[in-house]
Amino acid sequence: MARNKKLGLTARIVIGMVAGIAVGFIFKFILAGQEERILHLLGFDIALKALFVDGFFHIGGEIFISSLKMLVVPLVFVSLVCGTCSLSDTSALGRLGGKTIGLYLVTTAIAISLAIFAALLVSPGEGVQMQSDATFDISEAPALSQVFINIFPSNPIESMAKGNMLQVIVFAVLFGLAMAISGKSGERLATIFTDLSEVIMKLVTLLMNLAPYGVFFLMAKLFTTLGFETIASLAKYFAVVLAALLIHGFVVYAVILKLLSGLNPFIFFRKMRDTALFGFSTSSSNATMPITMETVTKKLGVKNSVASFTVPLGATINMDGTAIMQGVATVFIAQVFAVDLTMSDYLMVILTATLASIGTAGVPGVGLIMLAMVLQQVGLPVEGIALIIGVDRLLDMTRTAVNITGDAMVSCIVGKSEGAFDQAIFDDINAGTKEENVDFHHLR
Template identity: 80%
Template sequence: MMTTTKLSLTARIVLGMIAGIAVGFFFQWLLGGAEERRLTLLGMSLPLKAFFVDGIFHVGGEIFIASLKMLVVPLVFVSLVCGTCSLSDTSKLGRLGGKSIGLYILTTALAISLAIGAALLVGPGNGVEMQSDATFDVSSAPTLAQVFINIFPSNPIQSMASGNMLQIIVFAVLFGLAVALSGQAGERVAALFNDFNEIIMKLVTLLMNLAPYGVFFLMAKLFTTLGFETIASLLKYFLVVLFVLLFHGMAVYPTLLKSLTGLNPLIFLRKMRDAALFAFSTSSSNATLPVTMETVNKKLGVNNSISSFTVPLGATINMDGTAIMQGVATVFIAQVFGVDLTLSDYLMVILTATLASIGTAGVPGVGLIMLAMVLQQVGLPVEGIALIIGVDRLLDMTRTSVNITGDAMVSIVVAKSEGEFDERVFNDPRAGLKDETIDFHHMRN
């Protein structure tokens, strides 16, 4: 009797990604720059680009992203309420906040320092004479005082509707504390929220089964429209950013994990594959947040009381990948425009970018706004951003994977220090895998 081997979720996502890239290249070759090329099918003349690229691929990818984003607010709110109301020691919140924010700031400072060092060593902008017709409009970043004011919601329902993550975190923590201090009424509410949390995590598992199809649509559209002639003209810049991103994600994080916890970094990287692939295809830490949360809880062994705080906070303020882009881009733009930056200028870039990773949280287009702030701080022309916009989309995918890997690493370190970490789950290669696939036939029976 023949037995069929079921592919793992990781294998299915990789297949979807490879198939999407292949289909995208095929359509790029087929269209050949001709927007109006048509396909005759069953007597109907269909415009190829409008029907496939802007139609099927676009709609499929957007539905997948929207489905993931749909879960973000309820997942963050419910899991954070559950985690907070389960804390027996309310002073623990202060320790969690201090450790998490401190580690996120440390990794961001390391990231941008590494990026500046690599860019100075390679010199991606030396000898480059580029002209660009693209423009970049600088959005004003909030002042430091306004940042602190904006953390606290005046209307929590509006905060949830707009997806303001810091305000949702603050309200959920306060709500969870109130539940913990409310006696029997609080116990009943806590039990209800724990049930909600189980249901939402099951919904995450359902959506993960659709991930290979969503990834296929996203990759197919991206690689149909990706202009590789732009990458060729910026090859040195592209490769420097890519190298530093990979080095930070696959060397710096594992080194920190090993030195701070003694855990095996290879197990950590292996268990982060699914979440990293999600992040790569969606280019959004927030959209990937449900998958990151499930990975940290079920595969890495972090207790929900820790991950419900550290993961949403990291998705909001941890910008290591963006900081790397800023470091290399600052050096690149300075070299292209022939501006010599001093040591104090580079130190100012490190300080500004590190603080801006928290200060601009929740601002749309955060990466480029942060870069504009950094360039203005050291007197470089903001118009230089237009030079790198063409390759930023592909790099954005990689830096999102780096960001969520940092969120998971910090969650493990904080959980281990608080005694809320299950090392048996971390070392179990099958942990979390049993829930990856839903048996729909069993559900019907």
């Protein structure tokens, strides 16, 4: 009987996270504490860092992240093809896309408005005199015309290889539509894609069982190298961003979910625990996408025809957490440099950041690019970004958790409005949990 009473996935991930943080603190103390001189003379500090921090922790964490990213393109392509070709009314795709993109833009606008209001209320940059030698490279954001051109792939295989998700989404939708109108040939191919989708989801389940170990490695390395001195010097900025993220994630999303779908927010958040922990530890919406997809379909009850579209699109363009960072950072940098922004400036920040969430999708360093665009739009020095880089890593983890929660929330609303939602699965607290533990004994 004792063998069946295993810890749940959430508990195991939390244990891995806490253990990783504790080990990270221990290594940080050993490598930079009072024993530094002795360790340095004996060469132990270099050996410990090379063996554990740059060795086990780094390798284990990178393998875990790569394993998750490995599934993203096949999962998005196969799931979206399955979802599109199963639509009985192909005209519903336009309505589905309009609802999804509209909701993502609205939540992003609310997020940055909340952030600006919170920053103006607290004034985190007042009285701050900071110098920073931090450097950063920001790629130039593409022109709006080029954004629309880049959505359509000239080589879909190259798009998959490069992980250009907007192009993969467009190709998958077109491929699925072609299958839907291809008669018997499309039906035969749809059966193959359905089987592929099931196999990929089983692979997701396998990787979820390894999550506690991957989370341990990621946390151990992060907290060994994290500079808490910088966080202390930017405590007010850090606290405002974190508070705005939590309010948006727990209050704003709960209100929107209840008003637009009537669903119980408490059940929603309970079922999102595992996925939020994944997002927090990986700091990547794309890497967490396979887990988000499984949670949305298996635990929240959204049909694949909707989830296969809303989740990948959300991971690409939904950047509520990033928008919150931009709103607070804009006010913070303006206060540090003693620049007074007008109401029209703040409205321009809201508009720019909301539209930039789509315009910069898929561009490396997207958060910094969007922030640079916002700062330039209102005449603030882009060099101010260097002041906040030091604390951005830890906040990025929380931003990702908020982003993927928003993806799931919008998926539920759109699924409910389209009649592609299973209320019984949503209400069942244990829905999807039976897949957590995989029996490997039959492989022997």
